[in-house]
Amino acid sequence: MLIRMQCPACGAAVNFDDTREFMFCSYCGAKIVNAEANKPVPINNAASVPAQVVYVQNTVDNANLYIEYTTLRPQYNLMVQNRRERWYFGPGEKQSFTLDPGKHVLRFWVAGHAWDKVIVIPWDNTPVNIRVDYSRRVQIFIDQPRWK
Numbered sequence: 354m355l356i357r358m359q360c361p362a363c364g365a366a367v368n369f370d371d372t373r374e375f376m377f378c379s380y381c382g383a384k385i386v387n388a389e390a391n392k393p394v395p396i397n398n399a400a401s402v403p404a405q406v407v408y409v410q411n412t413v414d415n416a417n418l419y420i421e422y423t424t425l426r427p428q429y430n431l432m433v434q435n436r437r438e439r440w441y442f443g444p445g446e447k448q449s450f451t452l453d454p455g456k457h458v459l460r461f462w463v464a465g466h467a468w469d470k471v472i473v474i475p476w477d478n479t480p481v482n483i484r485v486d487y488s489r490r491v492q493i494f495i496d497q498p499r500w501k
Contacts, residue, residue: 360385377441382430384441416449417478424487431485432462442485454478463491472497 356369362383369376375386422431422442431442435457440448454476461468468491472481475498482496 358385377439379439382432382441384443415478416451417454417474417480418450418452418472418483419447419480420450420483420485421447422485422487426464426487429464429487431487434460434462459483461485461491461493463487466491468493470495 356371358367358369359365360367360378360381360383363378363381365378365380367376367378367380367385369385375384377384420433420440420442422444424431424444427444430444433440433442435452440450442448452474454474456471456473459470459472461470463485464487470483470493472483472495474481479498481498484494484496486492486494
């Protein structure tokens with residue numbers, strides 16, 4: 354369910370998906386943490402109200418895309434866009450994701466410039482590793498399995 358709230362950093366109105374652990378403000382890029390997402394459900398309450406017990410799949414276990422961002426310019430963050438999703442990275446941040454097998458076009462935004470890169474997630478879910486480095490210029494390294 355979407356919850357309308359204000360970003361604590363810039364005050365912009367954002368829609369927060371309450372099933373996620375965190376999200377990023379689409380205006381300033383600040384990370385907003387959902388404090389309710391990681392609270393354990395007491396066993397007594399779960400037994401008396403089974404409708405409140407929700408299984409949340411851990412994407413780290415079945416992740417097939419890993420992105421790491423390194424930079425010597427900490428004022429510039431990285432945004433990666435895949436269709437309608439946007440992922441934000443601060444300096445030195447690593448994140449893992451699960452994408453459907455097949456071809457995907459990812460758009461990388463750093464310092465006001467954008468690059469489109471095509472990646473292929475294999476059907477056997479072999480991980481694809483991407484490292485974005487911004488020292489003097491942006492370099493995007495994609496380590497993906499070769500098709501046989």
